[in-house]
Amino acid sequence: MRNFWNTALRDLGKIGVAYILITVGVWLVFMIIIPQLIMFDYSLRPMLPLREIGGPKDVWTLKNYMVFFSNRLHMAIFFKTIWSSIIVTSTALAICYPIAFYLAKVARGAKVGLLMIGLIIPYWINELLRLFAWQIILADMGILNQLLIFLGIIADPINFRMGNGAVILGMTYAYILFMVFPIYNVME
Structure with a gap:
């Protein structure tokens, strides 16, 4: 120090x-x-x-x-919030740690810069627009459902937007950048 x-x-x-x-x-x-x-x-x-x-x-x-x-409802919401934050943090860590490790220890030169730009550019777009894009991807006839139907994995569309999964996905995506760079800085 x-x-x-x-x-x-x-x-x-x-x-x-x-x-x-x-x-x-x-x-x-x-x-x-x-x-x-x-x-x-x-x-x-x-x-x-x-x-x-x-x-x-x-x-x-x-x-x-x-x-x-x-109040049982207040406590249920409180614990659901804590649980969701644990899941989002764990998911973001599972995604970001390998990326940060690759940036700090494996990638060299221009590749690091290109990967950093690739991480930063989506965050130049307003967060509301990015979340709206996720709504389009997860919609009943959105890109994800159409891909799964085309591949024959599902027969009917799944409503991905209604449930905790979409919330966890959106929050994880929103915080990825805020986890990648601190981990990268520590590793470098």
Whole structure:
């Protein structure tokens, strides 16, 4: 760790290091810590009409948490969310680790650049358009169903869009880039 700071000070100087630390600190405080504290504050307050906010009824309470933990539906949704995040993370890791390994250890020269561009270019398109493209691919008469029917694997179209599989697929696709590059950076 000491070597890191010595290198940073040598390359950037004290002002450069201070600038980076201040920038990261401001970003961390205003974009992560303060919004999280505001959300926590909201979670401790009752849901009131706008005219009553700041009045005598606007007090901190654990009632929202008691309702959340005592409601079976809320708990089911909470655990389904945790389970989905585990599946998405595991799937993305299973896809991204081999790609990052190939980029860091096997591919050389221009091939690395071309593969990186191939990973980045789809993310230049708005996320809504990419998810809409997945809807077209997974539609009842979409590309995937037509391919499976053509190959004789299925006789009738399958409704891929209605279910957890499509959600997992879309979320995994959305986060692939955010996993490939950190793993690649660590391996290189």
